[in-house]
Amino acid sequence: MRSIGEMARDSGLSVSALRFYDRAGVLVPAWVDPVSGYRWYEPDQLEEARLLARLRRAGMPLADIRLVLAGWSSADTDLVRRLFQAHLRRLERGLADARGEFSTLRAVLDHRENPMTSLAATTARLSVPAPGLAAALDAVRFAASTDPDLPMLGAILFDIDGEELTVVATDRYRMAVARTAATGHDGPRVQALVPLPQADAMRALLQGEEPVRLAFDGDRVSLESGDRQTAGQCLAHDFPDYRRLVQLPAGRRCLVDVAAFREALRSGPVRASDVRTGDGGPCAVSVIRPADDGTVAVCTDGTDGQGVIGVNREFLLDALAAGARSELVLELGAPTAPLAIRRPDEAHTFSLLMPVRLED
The missing domain is CATH 3.10.150.10 (DNA Polymerase III, subunit A, domain 2)
Structure with a gap:
């Protein structure tokens, strides 16, 4: 039997994604510990998990993935091939539509004032x-x-x-x-x-x-x-x-001890992410949540629920170092809103980090 951590490591799916697919009935673990709730998988489920990871990276809808997994080991693979072809056609239509929209947007942009800052002369x-x-x-x-x-x-x-x-x-x-x-x-x-x-x-x-x-x-x-x-x-x-980009709605402000928070980030759990950053590589995601005492807690990998925000751990560590203070204020809004890192004594020096989506 494979633990959920081992399955995540070997399949390319995050632990949170495996939990999501269990709840969705797409990839159900072979056994769940009735006391701890810990999930365990049969060895042959690894192939399904890897297939699932590839299909999600290709953007296949969950309903189709469920059918692909059901028919993958069947002697009749005609349904699987048809699902592949149907999804490829959807992608091609979507790309054609996107090209058309961007062509229109370029024409609109050519006939209006450039919305970016001109830096000439x-x-x-x-x-x-x-x-x-x-x-x-x-x-x-x-x-x-x-x-x-x-x-x-x-x-x-x-x-x-x-x-x-x-x-x-x-x-x-x-x-x-x-x-x-x-x-x-x-x-x-x-x-x-x-x-x-x-x-x-x-x-x-x-x-x-x-x-x-x-x-x-x-x-x-x-x-x-x-x-x-x-x-x-x-x-x-x-x-x-x-x-314009820094005009954000106010969020919950939490004061953090920078040294302690950096250590919590470094030693705390992370989730793998398919998100690609500027260097083209995947990022390690830390999950944080405002604590009841007005600080910010680094959540365990098994944390589910409301109020948590995923953030690129490396980016957050860089922002904390650049803040150059022993204490900084983290301003957390909605899970889809940028995370602000501010100095308590200086309103005009701050950083914004885009969050990383936690749901699969």
Whole structure:
């Protein structure tokens, strides 16, 4: 007999997915311990579990999967082949429909104002405290993308508005925003997209306590610190309007001790996920839930019920480290809403993480 953990490891299905398929009557364990409720599977059920995993990755509806599993070991496989063909036809029709919709959307986009932020022809010269800019870059650097297909996200947005400089990074799955004071720019709002290598070179110069001189001139950015300077070109791409993306309904705010919470995440259980992140690989999911004492608990792998949120564990650990505080506030909304990680003493520096769907 295989335990549910062994079945999950060898089949590619998560433990929570196996429980879901048991409740749905699709893949029922051979025996359930009447005391502990622990599920056990016969060895020959592994083939069915692997088949089920492949069918779900291919997007086959659960009703059809039930019929495929029922007919898989039958001498007459005609029904299974017909179900395969029917699902492939659905996928092909869906792809054709999606292509048509995107073609229409491109035409609409061509005839209206670009909803993203235009970053062309920027000019600004300002003075920024070195510690403030260093802290801001450290707070957002982890959220930048490494996807070569989205070069505009492999950069940090510099948004200069009056006496404030906001820096922003996002890879679609997470976003980080930080703000610092700036002086010397009394013109209109200016934005520039600084590629990561140039941003890293700028960060390397921010070692002292004195203000540094930051300049944007067209597509060129430069930073002077004492007698040292780094300069490079900005990206001629658009960047998402982050101000719209951070307008979230208020959630439940929970104060966490960062060191203790990070250790709970590292040592706690995780669920495997089919979700692919920027590097194309699957992510390990931690399940968290607001606790009665106003903190956040890392749930055990067997936790079911309301109020839990799945989150990419690596992303959450990165966000906690970038928060640079011994205590941080986690703001949890609906299971489908972004998780916000905020500093208790600083409203304009925060991170957002997209949740990972827990239901199969």
